Amino acid sequence: MTAITTRIEPTTERLEPSLVWVIASKEIHDATRSKWFWLWTVAFAGLAAFMASVALPGSQVTGYGSFGRTAASLVALAQIIVPLMGLTLGAYSIAGQRETGALRFLLSHPVSRSEAFCGTYLGLAISLAATVFGGFGIAGIITVAQGGGANAASFVRIAVLSWLLSISMLGFGMLVSTFTRRSSAALGTAVFLWLGFVFIGDLGVMGTSVATQVPTWGLLVSAVLNPVEAFRLASLSAFSGSLDVLGPAGSFAVDTFGDSLGLLLFVNVVVWAIVPALVAWARFAHGGDV
Amino acid sequence: MRGMTAALLFGVLLGVSASIPASENITRGDLQSIIDAAEPRSVIMLDPGVYVGNVTIDKPLTLSGNEWPVVDGAGTGTVITITAPDVTVEGLIIRSSGISLDREDSGITVRAPRVTLIGNQLEDVLFGIYLLSSEDSVVSDNVIGAKSDVYVASRGDGLRLWESERSLVERNVVRDGRDAVFWFTDDVVIRDNEITGGRYGLHFMYSDRIIVEGNHLVDNSVGAYMMYSVGVEFRNNIFANNSGPSGYGIGFKDMDDYTIEGNRFIANRSGLYLDNSPSSADAYGLVRDNLFAYNQVGALFLPAVTNNLIYGNSFIDNVEQVGVTSTGTFKDNDWSFDGRGNYWSDFAGYDADGDGIGDIVYRVDDLYNTLTDKYPDLQFFQDTPAAKAIALAAEMFPVLRPLPLMEDYFPLIERPELPPVRDLETGSQAPALALVSLLMLVGSAVILQVPIRQNRSRTKKEAMA
Numbered sequence: 001m002t003a004i005t006t007r008i009e010p011t012t013e014r015l016e017p018s019l020v021w022v023i024a025s026k027e028i029h030d031a032t033r034s035k036w037f038w039l040w041t042v043a044f045a046g047l048a049a050f051m052a053s054v055a056l057p058g059s060q061v062t063g064y065g066s067f068g069r070t071a072a073s074l075v076a077l078a079q080i081i082v083p084l085m086g087l088t089l090g091a092y093s094i095a096g097q098r099e100t101g102a103l104r105f106l107l108s109h110p111v112s113r114s115e116a117f118c119g120t121y122l123g124l125a126i127s128l129a130a131t132v133f134g135g136f137g138i139a140g141i142i143t144v145a146q147g148g149g150a151n152a153a154s155f156v157r158i159a160v161l162s163w164l165l166s167i168s169m170l171g172f173g174m175l176v177s178t179f180t181r182r183s184s185a186a187l188g189t190a191v192f193l194w195l196g197f198v199f200i201g202d203l204g205v206m207g208t209s210v211a212t213q214v215p216t217w218g219l220l221v222s223a224v225l226n227p228v229e230a231f232r233l234a235s236l237s238a239f240s241g242s243l244d245v246l247g248p249a250g251s252f253a254v255d256t257f258g259d260s261l262g263l264l265l266f267v268n269v270v271v272w273a274i275v276p277a278l279v280a281w282a283r284f285a286h287g288g289d290v
Numbered sequence: 291m292r293g294m295t296a297a298l299l300f301g302v303l304l305g306v307s308a309s310i311p312a313s314e315n316i317t318r319g320d321l322q323s324i325i326d327a328a329e330p331r332s333v334i335m336l337d338p339g340v341y342v343g344n345v346t347i348d349k350p351l352t353l354s355g356n357e358w359p360v361v362d363g364a365g366t367g368t369v370i371t372i373t374a375p376d377v378t379v380e381g382l383i384i385r386s387s388g389i390s391l392d393r394e395d396s397g398i399t400v401r402a403p404r405v406t407l408i409g410n411q412l413e414d415v416l417f418g419i420y421l422l423s424s425e426d427s428v429v430s431d432n433v434i435g436a437k438s439d440v441y442v443a444s445r446g447d448g449l450r451l452w453e454s455e456r457s458l459v460e461r462n463v464v465r466d467g468r469d470a471v472f473w474f475t476d477d478v479v480i481r482d483n484e485i486t487g488g489r490y491g492l493h494f495m496y497s498d499r500i501i502v503e504g505n506h507l508v509d510n511s512v513g514a515y516m517m518y519s520v521g522v523e524f525r526n527n528i529f530a531n532n533s534g535p536s537g538y539g540i541g542f543k544d545m546d547d548y549t550i551e552g553n554r555f556i557a558n559r560s561g562l563y564l565d566n567s568p569s570s571a572d573a574y575g576l577v578r579d580n581l582f583a584y585n586q587v588g589a590l591f592l593p594a595v596t597n598n599l600i601y602g603n604s605f606i607d608n609v610e611q612v613g614v615t616s617t618g619t620f621k622d623n624d625w626s627f628d629g630r631g632n633y634w635s636d637f638a639g640y641d642a643d644g645d646g647i648g649d650i651v652y653r654v655d656d657l658y659n660t661l662t663d664k665y666p667d668l669q670f671f672q673d674t675p676a677a678k679a680i681a682l683a684a685e686m687f688p689v690l691r692p693l694p695l696m697e698d699y700f701p702l703i704e705r706p707e708l709p710p711v712r713d714l715e716t717g718s719q720a721p722a723l724a725l726v727s728l729l730m731l732v733g734s735a736v737i738l739q740v741p742i743r744q745n746r747s748r749t750k751k752e753a754m755a
Contacts, residue, residue, distance in 0.1 A: 025740055028737065028740050029740070032737075032738050072609075072673050073673075075673070076673050076674070076675065076678075079674065079675060080675050126737055126740070127737065129733070129734070129737060130733075130734040130737035130738055131734075133730040133731070133733050133734050134730070134731060134734035136727070136730055137727045137728065137729075137730035137731035137733075137734060138727075138731070139727075140723050140724070140726065140727025140730065141724065141727045141728070141731070143723065143727075144720045144723050144724040144727065147720075150719055150723050151719055151723075152719065152722035152723045152725070152726045155723060155726060155727075156726050159730060198675050198676075199675055199676050199679060201676075202671055202674050202675075202676030202677075203676045203679070203680075205671075206668055206671055206676065206680075209665070209667055209668065210661070210665055210668070214667075216667060219667060219670045223670070229674075232673075232674065242533075244533060244534075244535070244537070244559070245559075245586055245609070245669075245672060246669055246670045246672055247662070247666045247667060247668070247669025247670055247672075248666050248667050248669070248670075249667055249669075249670040250669070250670065251535055
């Protein structure tokens with residue numbers, strides 16, 4: 001027991017920013033040349049573009065409200081693809097390097113484990129930013145080209161939230177990666193986690209709520225505890241300014257937290273973006289074979 | 291006295307030197323004594339200036355403002371009370387009523403028939419224009435603001451008509467009031483008004499044969515709510531973004547023989563809400579050629595609502611196109627007439643014979659929506675992959691499929707043309723969106739370029755080492 005606690009203490013290892021950046025830039029270089037990265041980028045950008053282009057400006061009433069549905073579709077899309085993206089890239093990162101011996105090679109240089117971890121994380125996080133913002137950028141351009149419009153601030157907020165979701169999932173993926181020796185096992189676990197976050201969690205809460213009449217606030221708590229749900233709520237509140245659309249539970253949230261609701265939901269996503277990566281870092285920095 | 295002269299002089303100078311309304315700078319005498327001195331049926335041209343004090347008009351005359359004179363109630367009572375018929379009030383700024391809901395402090399209260407109120411601006415008033423037993427009156431081109439520092443439920447009604455039959459309410463702008471109320475007021479025409487930011491945009495009870503046409507009801511809690519009235523017609527109005535906890539574009543309760551035609555319901559919580567309407571067995575409800583787009587629910591019925599004829603409408607991208615609260619269906623309502631149904635953006639059918647009518651039935655039997663109708667808490671999972679999975683599961687395994695809520699046997703393939711309406715003025719958000727989108731793309735491109743530069747610096751670093 002003591003052994004385990006000491007292993008997860010905060011690192012006192014060297015963390016030289018320039019070295020971290022060297023590793024990060026190498027990671028970006030690798031990522032932007034990998035099949036996975038382009039698969040995700042093309043899939044996300046393509047689907048975002050599709051969503052934006054099928055959203056009709058809709059009526060003679062100057063596109064009023066049309067972005068609400070586009071945004072809802074974009075959020076639904078991000079909710080499915082972005083976690084998968086982050087989880088698989090993260091899961092493959094350390095496990096893959098371990099499998100090919102690249103990690104052993106890297107650590108044989110005067111590079112600390114923390115530097116290796118942070119470099120990898122930073123590089124992947126930046127690569128994910130390229131994917132996410134590229135996808136949103138294309139969707140935005142298409143919306144404008146179709147004569148639609150959207151509140152630019154909400155649009156940016158949703159894009160940033162999507163990126164935060166992606167690095168949250170990257171953290172989870174890397175955490176899985178530190179536990180597994182083989183990259184195939186890491187990927188399998190990542191996909192399972194994805195199913196849990198995206199489908200099974202919600203279905204479970206839904207079923208429980210119907211069967212046992214969970215109080216309304218119970219739904220909110222369940223959402224806060226699931227990073228993907230946290231992202232969805234924060235995005236909804238970013239573009240509709242409220243959670244009224246979510247029925248009684250949404251109205252309850254609005255009544256309880258009032259004007260600070262949007263901020264709280266955003267902070268919730270930020271926390272989810274940071275915590276998994278910190279745990280993975282602590283776990284990787286303090287031992288285990290390479 | 292000297293101060294007043296100075297103010298007058300200043301006002302006159304200002305009036306001469308610039309064309310801005312000079313009213314604010316001139317303090318005038320008592321408007322009531324001017325009215326008292328006037329002959330019946332005379333025309334009083336009111337000069338610019340501020341007239342402080344509450345006023346009662348008790349004989350037929352015309353009070354007409356020149357360059358926006360201000361009648362200021364000084365925060366007490368009703369600013370202008372009209373007790374004689376055939377009075378006209380036009381071109382005034384009327385402000386600062388009291389705040390008593392019990393006394394119904396208003397900008398203008400009318401207690402006589404055939405009154406005309408044209409082109410006035412009401413500011414900082416509890417109730418705006420209040421017509422009590424004022425038949426055959428005209429209220430047009432007024433701009434009515436509210437006491438915006440008062441909590442919305444403690445505000446008065448921007449417009450209230452009570453037993454004022456055959457009146458015309460036209461081209462008024464009402465902002466941030468509580469409701470616009472029409473009670474016991476038959477045969478009223480309400481046309482081209484703009485009512486925003488209120489609680490009930492329009493609220494009717496016991497008012498038959500009302501015509502509501504070309505109005506904009508935007509950003510209210512409820513667009514229009516009508517009860518216990520017969521023969522009402524809603525044509526070519528826009529109901530947008532009415533999104534309170536009830537949040538209906540139009541809500542009807544116990545209404546008979548109504549026509550809802552050519553309206554746009556956009557981004558409301560539910561576009562149309564019907565509760566026991568039509569209520570009599572031989573009455574009709576006609577809902578045709580409307581647009582329902584981007585609402586949470588396009589049309590929401592309470593269970594056991596029957597006898598509506600709904601055709602020629604476009605249902606576009608509503609989260610739930612149509613729904614019934616709790617466990618009912620749309621049984622005994624007709625979704626097509628003379629071989630023409632409605633247009634549904636989610637119709638996944640085809641038209642092999644090219645007659646403009648889908649060859650398969652449009653059916654609403656979404657399991658997730660059926661569940662949310664029954665368990666409203668589940669709306670929390672709107673648009674989630676899990677919700678979609680439930681709907682998909684019901685598609686694939688018919689055993690899970692609920693009874694259809696409704697069936698449209700003649701779904702339209704093309705979106706029908708709607709009669710034109712005055713457009714909402716919404717500013718273009720495109721430039722800002724284009725800018726941020728471009729920035730995002732540039733940012734992505736920069737990230738993709740990072741390694742090349744970094745590799746060089748790395749080599750340099752290694753060389754230095």
